[in-house]
Amino acid sequence: MWSLRLLLREIGHRFPGFFLGLLAVVAAVALYVGLETMGRASYRETKRLMRNLGFNLLIVPEGTDMADFWTADFASGDMPEQYVRRLAETPGMLADHYVATLQKKVLWEGREVLLTGILPERSAIDARKKAPMGYSIARGECYVGYAIAKSPGIEPGKTINVLGKDLTVARRLLEDGSKQDIRIYAHLHDVQDILDMKGRINAIEALHCLCAGASLPDLKQQIAKVLPGTHVTELRDIAAARSETRKMVEQHVELIVAVVLVVCAAWIAFLALLNVRERRQEIGILRALGFGSGHIAALFLGRAILMGLLGALAGFFVGTAVAMHYGPDMFKLTFSAVRPPYDIFIPTLLVAPLIAALAAMLPAVIAISQDPAVVLREE
Amino acid sequence: MTVIHLHNLTKRYRGRRGDIIALGDVNLCVPEGEFLTIRGPSGSGKSTLLLTIAGMIHPTDGKTVVNSTDIYAVSGRQRARFRAENIGFVFQMFHLVPYLSVLDNVALPTVLLPGRIRSHEARELLASFGMSERLTHKPAELSTGERQRTAVARALVNHPRLLLADEPTGNLDPDNSAQIFEYLADFHHQGGTVVVVTHDPLVERYAQRTVSLAAGRLISKEAG
Numbered sequence: 001m002w003s004l005r006l007l008l009r010e011i012g013h014r015f016p017g018f019f020l021g022l023l024a025v026v027a028a029v030a031l032y033v034g035l036e037t038m039g040r041a042s043y044r045e046t047k048r049l050m051r052n053l054g055f056n057l058l059i060v061p062e063g064t065d066m067a068d069f070w071t072a073d074f075a076s077g078d079m080p081e082q083y084v085r086r087l088a089e090t091p092g093m094l095a096d097h098y099v100a101t102l103q104k105k106v107l108w109e110g111r112e113v114l115l116t117g118i119l120p121e122r123s124a125i126d127a128r129k130k131a132p133m134g135y136s137i138a139r140g141e142c143y144v145g146y147a148i149a150k151s152p153g154i155e156p157g158k159t160i161n162v163l164g165k166d167l168t169v170a171r172r173l174l175e176d177g178s179k180q181d182i183r184i185y186a187h188l189h190d191v192q193d194i195l196d197m198k199g200r201i202n203a204i205e206a207l208h209c210l211c212a213g214a215s216l217p218d219l220k221q222q223i224a225k226v227l228p229g230t231h232v233t234e235l236r237d238i239a240a241a242r243s244e245t246r247k248m249v250e251q252h253v254e255l256i257v258a259v260v261l262v263v264c265a266a267w268i269a270f271l272a273l274l275n276v277r278e279r280r281q282e283i284g285i286l287r288a289l290g291f292g293s294g295h296i297a298a299l300f301l302g303r304a305i306l307m308g309l310l311g312a313l314a315g316f317f318v319g320t321a322v323a324m325h326y327g328p329d330m331f332k333l334t335f336s337a338v339r340p341p342y343d344i345f346i347p348t349l350l351v352a353p354l355i356a357a358l359a360a361m362l363p364a365v366i367a368i369s370q371d372p373a374v375v376l377r378e379e
Numbered sequence: 380m381t382v383i384h385l386h387n388l389t390k391r392y393r394g395r396r397g398d399i400i401a402l403g404d405v406n407l408c409v410p411e412g413e414f415l416t417i418r419g420p421s422g423s424g425k426s427t428l429l430l431t432i433a434g435m436i437h438p439t440d441g442k443t444v445v446n447s448t449d450i451y452a453v454s455g456r457q458r459a460r461f462r463a464e465n466i467g468f469v470f471q472m473f474h475l476v477p478y479l480s481v482l483d484n485v486a487l488p489t490v491l492l493p494g495r496i497r498s499h500e501a502r503e504l505l506a507s508f509g510m511s512e513r514l515t516h517k518p519a520e521l522s523t524g525e526r527q528r529t530a531v532a533r534a535l536v537n538h539p540r541l542l543l544a545d546e547p548t549g550n551l552d553p554d555n556s557a558q559i560f561e562y563l564a565d566f567h568h569q570g571g572t573v574v575v576v577t578h579d580p581l582v583e584r585y586a587q588r589t590v591s592l593a594a595g596r597l598i599s600k601e602a603g
Contacts, residue, residue, distance in 0.1 A: 013478030290463025
């Protein structure tokens with residue numbers, strides 16, 4: 001109790017020095033908490049932006065000649081539609097957002113178009129419900145690519161006949177500069193009817209989870225077990241872009257936090273050293289009165305711990321407030337998900353005093369090893 | 380009973396031009412209840428001797444027995460504890476803790492002893508020193524005389540058997556000096572042992588014996 005009293009009185013006596021240290025901890029913790037909050041938001045934002053790049057996995061029937069596939073943009077073989085359900089209902093898969101498709105090049109109105117049937121996206125059974133990545137087309141409706149939409153009479157709400165089946169144009173797609181511009185998208189079951197391929201698909205698109213440890217060979221092994229007779233291809237550009245961008249965001253935050261922690265610790269150590277210098281006589285007299293090394297060290301480490309604790313407390317709320325204020329403006333897609341990082345509150349309260357104590361360790365050792373006789377003889 | 384027994388006490392410091400002898404073969408016995416003065420020119424080793432008796436300067440050779448304890452044969456922690464329980468120390472520069480009140484400064488040594496902190500004893504002691512009005516004041520708000528009175532009260536609060544004082548009146552005017560020596564004499568009259576390093580001639584009124592140091596050696600023993 002007396003140690004605490006000594007500690008508090010000393011802090012009160014030399015408050016400017018303590019305040020400067022406290023300010024450093026507040027700044028460091030606020031920056032860490034702010035960056036963590038923004039980092040999480042940025043991670044979500046990047047994830048969303050990257051997800052918008054499209055699927056990064058393609059599952060096609062085994063034996064598909066990928067050279068032909070890339071030329072034609074669809075697999076010549078087919079596989080059962082129920083595969084997509086089986087995949088989605090298998091727990092522990094390293095992928096999500098499964099979309100079954102059936103595509104064929106067909107002649108329509110005297111031109112070649114890619115007729116693409118899409119089944120509404122299925123989420124993995126053990127994944128959180130997420131917004132679909134691709135189109136979700138109702139039966140009897142279709143979306144037409146930009147090149148096709150330029151043809152006269154293709155208007156939203158109008159009906160077009162595709163190889164004997166009437167489909168209502170629900171949407172005209174914007175120019176994409178890819179084969180999407182010559183596609184007609186419809187519900188999978190409508191396209192199966194048109195192509196007389198009931199219950200068949202020729203590809204499943206999916207999103208490979210890029211979380212730690214989710215490697216492609218592992219995923220391929222999983223899929224081979226669940227869907228024998230299929231072949232998995234990674235759309236490397238999209239996957240690499242996703243992975244690299246996420247890593248970059250994470251590394252940025254880690255680097256900044258590390259630099260801030262080192263600078264803050266150095267500042268606390270410097271202030272603690274000044275404090276030891278200023279208190280040489282006091283240490284000498286405490287020694288002369290019979291106070292041991294433990295008591296003396298406790299005074300300096302206790303000061304640092306208190307500084308860390310108060311700084312962490314204030315820094316957490318300052319950092320959170322700043323992040324909550326500016327976060328929503330910075331992250332347009334995921335602004336609603338910018339939340340106070342309460343899960344790091346307790347760890348911050350524990351780690352900040354620990355780092356402050358470690359920073360004050362050397363000055364405390366200097367204080368302990370100071371010869372009281374030398375100080376007490378100085379006049 | 381002998382309170383202090385110094386046997387061939389030597390303290391050498393290593394210097395660039397060889398060893399510097401701060402204390403050389405000092406032999407001294409101080410019986411319980413004695414008021415002893417140590418005199419000597421500056422640099423003669425008086426303060427070193429006092430701090431060695433207090434257990435704060437480890438001698439190079441010799442024995443330092445205080446209250447029947449060879450104080451350098453025990454651990455640092457035991458020595459610190461021994462000091463808190465047996466020795467009171469008064470310095471020329473007072474060395475009060477600047478951020479504690481007068482009362483807290485005096486009660487500070489009692490923190491180290493078992494049992495409750497003796498604030499009431501500190502209060503009574505300060506009252507007997509005429510400091511009742513100053514209990515909540517900080518050292519910076521006191522006169523030099525009041526500071527030294529506080530320092531003496533702090534040295535006495537744990538009821539030590541031995542009081543060591545290093546130039547306790549070096550910064551005081553004659554009136555305050557006399558008052559401080561009166562307090563030391565009171566402690567002595569109650570059976571305490573006092574060892575004072577001083578140049579102040581006032582001490583002759585109280586000292587029973589005076590010894591002199593020159594170049595770290597005890598050169599004379601004279602009756603007070």
